Amino acid sequence: MADDEFADELEPLFDYSRVQPPVIPLDDADDDDDKDAVPPKKGKTSHDPVVPEKKKTDVKPVPVVDIDDEDDWLPPPPKVSTDAHKSIDEDSTLKKLRLCFIHLCRLKKQELQDLFKTVEESEKSEICDSPKSSMDDTSEKTSKPAERPKILISIQDKSEKKPVRVYRDDKFERIFKMYAEKLGCDQNKIVLSFDGDKISPSETPDILGMEDGDMIEVHVKSS
Structure with a gap:
């Protein structure tokens, strides 16, 4: 009796029939019954708008390219040559x-x-001053006679040699007349010569090309 009680105490330690899951029979008839027993779903109580489902369109599949390296798809940076620099x-x-x-x-x-502006201003001032300057020039010419150049020559006669200053454009007629009166003879008898050539009363020192220091000789014709 004691052995039976000890066996009863050790039985739960080795008997697993009690903890096995129940076997559910898979019967189609039972499944149909279960489907019929499912209560219908209640309508939605929320007021969210019903979005119609979009119709599926024919979308072509995009080919997928396997890329081993993530940076391979970037183009290489352009090389800047020395010519570009x-x-x-x-x-x-x-x-x-x-x-x-x-x-x-x-x-x-x-x-x-x-420069153009300066030239224009100077031209305007010259135009304004030109009548006055021309009048001044004419008045100076009328008030002051033109200066006549003179030449210093020597006159040699029998008795003496005398320096005389005469105008370069003055005729020798005055010298003929002066010596005729001095010698008390006719003017036609007086003979003047320069470098061995006779001088005409109508000639001038400029015509003969005389210079300062030249000499004229005086002769009297014999009767």
Whole structure:
């Protein structure tokens, strides 16, 4: 009896029939009954607008490309050659030269404009002053006679040699008359000579080309 009680106490430790899950029979008839027993769903009580479902359109599938490296799809950066750097430097230099040229042209244009303005003003002032200056010139000419140049020559006769200052455009007729009165003879008997050539009463020192210091000889014709 004691052995039976000890076996009853150890039975729960080794008998797992009590803890096995119940077996659910899979019968189609029972499934139909269960479907009929499902109560109908209640209508929605919310006031959210019903959005109609969009109709499916024929969408072509997009081919998927496998990319191993994430950076492979980026194009490589452009290589800047030394020629490009040179062209950039040349462009900047040309731009500076162009700006300098434009600045010089503007300065030159301004200088020319100032010069033209000065010339115009001077011409206007000359035009205004020209009548007055011309009147002054004419008055000076009328008031002051023109100066006649003179020449210093020597006259040699039998008795003496005398220096005489005469006008270069004055005729020798005066000298003929002066010596005729001095010698008390006719004017036709007086003979004047220069460098061995006879002098006419109508000639002048300029005609003979005489200079300061030249000498005239006086002779009297014998009767």
